[in-house]
Amino acid sequence: MKIYIYQLFERFWHWMQVLLIFTLAITGLEIHGTFELFGYRTAVWTHDTASWSLIVLVVFAIFWHFTTGEWRQYKPSMKLLKEQIEYYITGIFKGAEHPTNKLVYNKFNPLQRFTYLGLKILVIPVMGITGLSYMYLNYPNQGFQLAGLDIVAYLHTAGAYILIVFVIAHVYLTTTGHKPLSAIIAMITGWEEVDEKGARAMLADELEVALKITKARLKTDSNKSELLDTALAETEEKLGVKKDEKFRNVVANSGAGYFRINCEGIYEEVNKAWASLYKFNSPEDVIGKHYSLSRSPEEFEELEITFNKVRKGETIPHGEVTRICQDGTVGHHTVTMTPVVQGKKVVGVEGFILDTTARLLAEKELLENKIRLEQILAERDGK
Amino acid sequence: MKQIIYLVLIILFPFSLFAAAQSEEGVDVQSTIKLVNYVKKADRVNRKVVDHSKFSVLKQDFKRPQDVTLACLGCHTERHTEIMANNHWTWTRTEKLNGRGEVTLGKKNILNNFCIGTSSNRETCTRCHIGYGWKDETFDFNEKENIDCLVCHDLSGIYKKESGKAGYPYEGINLNVVAQSVGSPKRENCGICHYWGGGGNNVKHGDLDKAMNDCSREVDVHMGTDGEDMSCIECHITENHNITGKLYALSSENKNRVTCSQCHTDNPHQDDLINKHGLRIACQTCHIPVYAKANSTKMWWDWSSAGRLDEEGNPLHETDADGNHNYMSIKGTFVWDQNVKPEYYWFNGLADHQLITDTISEIPVQMNTLDGAYSDKGANCKTKGCSKIWPVKVHRGKQPYDVINNTLVQVKTYAKNKGEHAYWKDFNWDESIAAGMEYVGLPYSGEYGFVETEMYWPLNHQVSPASQSLTCIDCHTNSTDGRLASLTDFYMPGRDSNAWIDNIGLILIILSFIGVCIHGGLRIIMRKNCLHD
Numbered sequence: 001m002k003i004y005i006y007q008l009f010e011r012f013w014h015w016m017q018v019l020l021i022f023t024l025a026i027t028g029l030e031i032h033g034t035f036e037l038f039g040y041r042t043a044v045w046t047h048d049t050a051s052w053s054l055i056v057l058v059v060f061a062i063f064w065h066f067t068t069g070e071w072r073q074y075k076p077s078m079k080l081l082k083e084q085i086e087y088y089i090t091g092i093f094k095g096a097e098h099p100t101n102k103l104v105y106n107k108f109n110p111l112q113r114f115t116y117l118g119l120k121i122l123v124i125p126v127m128g129i130t131g132l133s134y135m136y137l138n139y140p141n142q143g144f145q146l147a148g149l150d151i152v153a154y155l156h157t158a159g160a161y162i163l164i165v166f167v168i169a170h171v172y173l174t175t176t177g178h179k180p181l182s183a184i185i186a187m188i189t190g191w192e193e194v195d196e197k198g199a200r201a202m203l204a205d206e207l208e209v210a211l212k213i214t215k216a217r218l219k220t221d222s223n224k225s226e227l228l229d230t231a232l233a234e235t236e237e238k239l240g241v242k243k244d245e246k247f248r249n250v251v252a253n254s255g256a257g258y259f260r261i262n263c264e265g266i267y268e269e270v271n272k273a274w275a276s277l278y279k280f281n282s283p284e285d286v287i288g289k290h291y292s293l294s295r296s297p298e299e300f301e302e303l304e305i306t307f308n309k310v311r312k313g314e315t316i317p318h319g320e321v322t323r324i325c326q327d328g329t330v331g332h333h334t335v336t337m338t339p340v341v342q343g344k345k346v347v348g349v350e351g352f353i354l355d356t357t358a359r360l361l362a363e364k365e366l367l368e369n370k371i372r373l374e375q376i377l378a379e380r381d382g383k
Numbered sequence: 384m385k386q387i388i389y390l391v392l393i394i395l396f397p398f399s400l401f402a403a404a405q406s407e408e409g410v411d412v413q414s415t416i417k418l419v420n421y422v423k424k425a426d427r428v429n430r431k432v433v434d435h436s437k438f439s440v441l442k443q444d445f446k447r448p449q450d451v452t453l454a455c456l457g458c459h460t461e462r463h464t465e466i467m468a469n470n471h472w473t474w475t476r477t478e479k480l481n482g483r484g485e486v487t488l489g490k491k492n493i494l495n496n497f498c499i500g501t502s503s504n505r506e507t508c509t510r511c512h513i514g515y516g517w518k519d520e521t522f523d524f525n526e527k528e529n530i531d532c533l534v535c536h537d538l539s540g541i542y543k544k545e546s547g548k549a550g551y552p553y554e555g556i557n558l559n560v561v562a563q564s565v566g567s568p569k570r571e572n573c574g575i576c577h578y579w580g581g582g583g584n585n586v587k588h589g590d591l592d593k594a595m596n597d598c599s600r601e602v603d604v605h606m607g608t609d610g611e612d613m614s615c616i617e618c619h620i621t622e623n624h625n626i627t628g629k630l631y632a633l634s635s636e637n638k639n640r641v642t643c644s645q646c647h648t649d650n651p652h653q654d655d656l657i658n659k660h661g662l663r664i665a666c667q668t669c670h671i672p673v674y675a676k677a678n679s680t681k682m683w684w685d686w687s688s689a690g691r692l693d694e695e696g697n698p699l700h701e702t703d704a705d706g707n708h709n710y711m712s713i714k715g716t717f718v719w720d721q722n723v724k725p726e727y728y729w730f731n732g733l734a735d736h737q738l739i740t741d742t743i744s745e746i747p748v749q750m751n752t753l754d755g756a757y758s759d760k761g762a763n764c765k766t767k768g769c770s771k772i773w774p775v776k777v778h779r780g781k782q783p784y785d786v787i788n789n790t791l792v793q794v795k796t797y798a799k800n801k802g803e804h805a806y807w808k809d810f811n812w813d814e815s816i817a818a819g820m821e822y823v824g825l826p827y828s829g830e831y832g833f834v835e836t837e838m839y840w841p842l843n844h845q846v847s848p849a850s851q852s853l854t855c856i857d858c859h860t861n862s863t864d865g866r867l868a869s870l871t872d873f874y875m876p877g878r879d880s881n882a883w884i885d886n887i888g889l890i891l892i893i894l895s896f897i898g899v900c901i902h903g904g905l906r907i908i909m910r911k912n913c914l915h916d
Contacts, residue, residue, distance in 0.1 A: 012387050016394060033861040033877040040855035040877065044656065045401060052397035060390065088902075093909045134876075139659040145761050150874035154881050161888030165895045172899040176906075 005107060006190045010070075013061050014187055020054045021163065023047075028160055051131050058124065073107055074117045081110035092176060101194075119166065123159050130156040257333075260340060260350040263311065265291050268348060277333065277353065279325040296324050310337045310349045323353075415653070421646040424611050436563040445558040448515055448551065449528040454562065456527060463527035465624035471513045473524065474501075478635040481733035481754045489633055492823070494739050494791050496750050496780040496836040497581040497684060498714075503822035504797040504805075509550045511576040518549035532565070535572045539564035543575075547799065570606065571596055573615045583708075586681045587632070589723065589776040590844035594677030602676045604848045618645070631751055631841055637732030637768055641843070643667070663760070665730075665771045669853040670846045673722045674776060679707050683718035684780035687833035690810045698810075713796070713807040715781075725774030725842055727870050729755030732768045737836075739825060742789045747779065747835035757873035772870065776840040783816055787828030791836075793819035 006014075027047040030037050038046065065071040083099035088111075091099070100109040108116065130152040137146045146152060174183040178193045186192030257274030261267055267290075270283045278294065280286055286293075295303050299322060323331045337351035435441055440454045456463055470476045475489030490508070494500045501508035509517040514529045516522060523529065531550060533542045542561045545553045578584055578593045585592040600607035605618070618641050619628040628641035643666040644651075650658045651666075660669075674680070691712055693699055698712035707719040735752040737743075759770035784791050795818035798805030806815035812831055820827035858867045859877030867875060 008387060009390075012390060016391070031859075031876050032880060033859070036856070040859050041654075044855070049397045049401040052401075053394050056394045056396065060394070093905055095909075139662050148757070148874055149876065150879070150881075153874050153876065153879070154884055157880065158884050158888065161884070161891060164888075165891045168892065168895045168899055172903060175903070 004190050005186055005192045008190065009064055011187055011190055013057065013064070016057055017054070020050050020057065021167070023050045024054065025160065025164060025167075032157060032160075048135060051128075051135075055128065058128075074113055074120060076113050076117055077110050079110060081114075084109045084111045088176075115166070119163075123162055123166075126155055127159045127163070130159070257353040258350070259353070260348055261291050261307070262348040263346070265307070267291060274353065277325075277331065278323060279327050279329070285326075294323055296322070299324075306337060307349060310339050310351075311346050313339050313346060417648055417651055418646050419648055421617075424613075435565050438563075441562040442559060445562070448531065448533065448558060451558050451562045452515075452528050452530050452532055455532045455565075462624065463530055466513070466530050467524065467527070469513075469624050469626065471626070472530065474512065476634070480635045481735040481752070483735065486635075486736075486738070488635070488736060488738075492739070493633060493736060494750065494793070495632065496778060496782050496838045497587060497681075498796060499686075499782060500739070500793045500819070500823075502793050503795040503819040506549045506799075507547045507797045510544045510546055510548065511580065512550045515550050533558075533561050534575065535568045536565040537561045537572065538566045538569060540571065547797070568614070568616060570614050573619075581681065582714075583681070585675060585678045587778070588630075588840055588842075588844070589680035590671065590674045590842045592675070592678045592680075592845075595844070598677060600848050601851070602845060604846050606844075620645075630843075631734040631753060632838065633751075635734045635736065640732070643670075662769075663771055665773045667842055667846070668725075668727065668772050668774050670849075671725065671774050671842050671844075672847055672851060672853050672857075673724055674774075674842050674845050675721050675723050676845055679705060679719035679721040680723065680776065681717055682720045682723070682776075682778065683716070684714070684778070684782075685716040685833075686783060687715065687781045689713060689715035689806070690812075692810065712810070723776070724866070726777050727772050727867055728753050728775050728839070729757060729759065729770040729870070729872070730773040730775075730841065731755040731759045731770040734839075737791060739791055739793060739823065741791075743784065743791070743834060747837045748784075748791065750836055750838040753839050753841070757870075772867065774842045776842055778838045778840065779835065780838075781833040781835050783812060783831045784834045785816075785820075785828050786830040786832045788826060790825075791834070792816045792827065792831065793823050793825070795819040795822065 024047060027038065027043040027050070029035060030040065030043040031047060037043070080099050087096060087099050090096075098109075133146060133152045134149060134156060137144065138149055139145075174187075175181070177183040177186075182193040257277045258269070258271040259267060259274050260269040266288060267286050270286050272283060275281070275283045275286060278286070291303070291307070292300050303321070321333065321335055323333060325331055333353040335351055335353045337349050339346045340348040340350050438458075440457055441451075443450070443454065445451050445454075466472050470489055473489065474491035475487045477485055477487045479485050480488075490501055492500075492502060498504070498508070505520075505522075506518045513531045513534055514522070515531055516529055531544075533552070534544060539561050542556055543553050544550055574591070574593060574596060577588070577591050578595070579586075581587040595603055595606050597608050598606060600610040605611055605613045616626075619626050620641075621627065625639075627639055629639060647666070649661065651661075652658050688710070689712060691699060691710075699710060700708060700712075701710040703709045703719065705719065705721070707717070708714075709717050709719070711717075730753045733754040735749075735754065737748055737750050737752075753773070753775070754767070755770035755773075757770065759767050763769075782791065783794060793816075794806055794812075795804055795815045796806045798808055801808040803809075804811070804814040804818035806812065809815070813829070816831050817827050817829070853866060856877070858865055859875065861878050861880070862868070865878055867878065
């Protein structure tokens with residue numbers, strides 16, 4: 001299975017960087033006196049020029065990372081860091097699976113995050129600053145100048161060795177993908193060969209991010225989100241739910257979770273679907289308990305506000321929320337709440353929850369088919 | 384795809400920019416060389432404005448050379464005042480020694496590590512004085528007829544001063560021919576002293592040699608008679624007999640110097656990086672890759688071995704394969720060298736001198752300390768002057784000193800006859816030193832020894848054609864024969880590195896390489912365990 005993981009600019013940026021850093025390393029070592037190759041003047045000229053090219057490239061890359069939000073890929077994360085290290089030290093030899101998956105929104109494993117971030121915020125800036133000082137703050141006999149080249153030269157040399165070591169490890173680690181060459185081919189074509197599990201995880205991740213974005217929009221927009229409405233309508237359609245039917249009637253064959261809470265916040269009724277979404281064995285385990293059990297403390301506040309609004313007679317449609325399951329895991333679903341009225345009095349709140357997993361799976365399948373189709377078409381066109 | 388091509392172009396833009404600047408350098412050096420204040424040989428107009436052979440005053444029967452001088456001054460009135468202010472006449476100038484006060488110093492009273500000093504030996508040394516009759520301290524520096532105009536202005540080539548005659552010319556020279564030939568000095572006029580100082584051709588400077596009267600561009604790109612054929616005074620511009628240029632063998636202050644930039648400007652190269660080098664490196668450093676190109680120069684003069692005579696008590700002359708003296712009984716042992724690579728020093732234009740009254744504080748004694756350091760830059764320029772790296776001929780030797788008083792000594796070397804305590808006649812150090820020190824009025828303890836000395840001669844002449852100048856790796860190399868291998872007070876790329884950083888870096892690279900090999904090897908060996916297909 002192939003997934004499209006590196007965009008055109010990223011690939012261009014990466015290979016341009018390869019070319020320039022390689023040029024800088026070779027000419028830099030000649031300037032350092034390690035060997036003679038091009039001739040000193042040519043080496044200096046090439047080194048200076050390539051350094052300016054790299055600066056231009058880095059400026060473009062920074063711009064790209066911020067406008068696309070891709071900079072988040074480099075946010076350091078401790079999650080699975082230990083597992084990743086253990087994988088490289090032992091797991092890889094036993095044929096263990098990668099502890100992390102390469103995802104469009106989370107391309108890098110925690111080790112990569114730390115390494116790349118280190119390069120970006122420490123090594124590359126130090127190389128740039130020392131290099132520019134080397135070029136421009138040495139000669140003038142007026143204005144600000146260096147007392148001598150030694151310190152900047154030492155830093156610059158040390159940085160160069162670190163980069164060489166990085167390149168060795170980096171090139172080697174490209175062979176640890178699905179197949180030895182898949183990572184390098186991916187960096188050339190953009191398409192990386194991954195196993196089934198990796199692809200699934202990637203798609204789920206993609207959809208999760210899409211929903212998160214939707215949710216964020218919903219929070220900032222007091223009106224109903226059209227996006228979410230559309231998404232829900234699609235899901236409801238797939239699930240065979242019609243909007244004008246009563247909740248209770250559709251719940252049975254929809255797979256959606258139904259719940260009713262009284263004014264004290266105690267669950268009066270939940271269906272089996274609800275219980276299984278929250279990973280309870282049966283509805284009996286939930287009935288009689290306070291509804292705070294379904295949320296993290298932060299999210300509970302939000303639920304309480306919604307709950308109180310509904311109690312006053314409002315209907316709150318289609319909120320996208322995160323649930324805390326009985327076993328502590330986290331799930332995502334949409335929720336719609338309406339008041340339960342007896343006579344003229346609100347006696348409780350009822351609603352249904354739609355697990356977005358259903359939608360995820362459906363959409364994932366669609367996408368997989370689409371990718372396969374594209375692959376087939378590409379292969380046909382290639383021939 | 385189009386956007387990517389645009390991006391490539393933008394990112395590689397510096398290359399095109401730098402390459403454009405670079406390509407200009409390929410053009411023929413001769414045609415693009417940047418010059419100011421200079422008329423090329425091809426454009427020079429040689430117009431004779433005056434014909435001295437037509438002046439009747441120069442047709443008189445000159446009894447004495449002084450009569451010529453008076454004839455000159457008859458028309459060129461007041462010129463003698465200019466000459467009398469010139470140190471070719473005074474043999475002294477009042478200048479501030481670096482880090483010390485003002486001293487009136489010159490050939491008259493300074494010591495060097497060649498023939499040591501002129502004081503007690505005026506009669507022979509003043510052969511190179513532009514005057515007549517300076518045989519002892521009774522010489523009248525205010526007597527204008529004692530000025531020797533001819534030694535500098537004779538263009539006939541027949542005028543010569545005689546050895547041991549206090550500046551008088553040989554008897555029998557036709558002074559009418561000489562006087563009627565006069566004009567602006569040619570290189571032969573300057574060369575007669577500046578080539579021959581120290582008792583032989585190219586002994587002292589190393590970059591001023593009789594061969595330069597007619598040499599190729601390879602020997603001296605400026606003076607080469609197959610090239611621009613420049614005379615001394617094209618650079619040593621002279622107005623009112625103030626000759627620009629001086630050398631730190633005698634001078635101390637940074638003034639009245641001749642510079643390359645007076646014609647070549649401060650930015651003579653197409654390559655800006657090379658121009659920047661000019662801020663810390665004298666032009667001479669790269670453009671005088673070797674000196675003493677046509678004839679050898681003296682590198683070592685050991686007075687301590689002087690005085691060895693043959694069986695009949697006569698002085699010896701021994702010559703080496705090149706015909707240079709390597710031993711003379713009157714002077715000691717010499718080492719000569721040709722096509723010498725200069726030594727390099729930081730120099731900020733200020734010099735100090737070991738005066739005869741100074742006690743010796745370090746060995747070898749520095750006869751003329753050139754001040755300078757890498758750190759003479761930026762703000763330090765204002766207080767000390769900017770230092771640049773200069774090529775220097777270092778003349779080393781051993782010369783007599785007073786062991787008790789711990790000072791260098793004046794030696795009486797010359798006399799016409801034996802028995803006048805002159806070393807070159809009597810070969811008795813004690814008596815000669817005593818006579819010399821008595822002449823200058825300084826104490827001598829009676830105990831002498833020989834001390835090693837060094838004298839520094841910054842190089843300015845025998846500039847090579849551009850194609851032969853030093854290139855980057857002559858200095859930017861970690862080889863021990865790199866040109867700047869001994870100038871260690873600064874970090875220079877290509878030469879210097881931090882052993883710790885280099886070793887740790889190398890170890891890390893090797894370790895990571897080995898690590899990768901082991902890791903990869905293990906993966907291949909244990910592939911059968913792999914869960915993937």
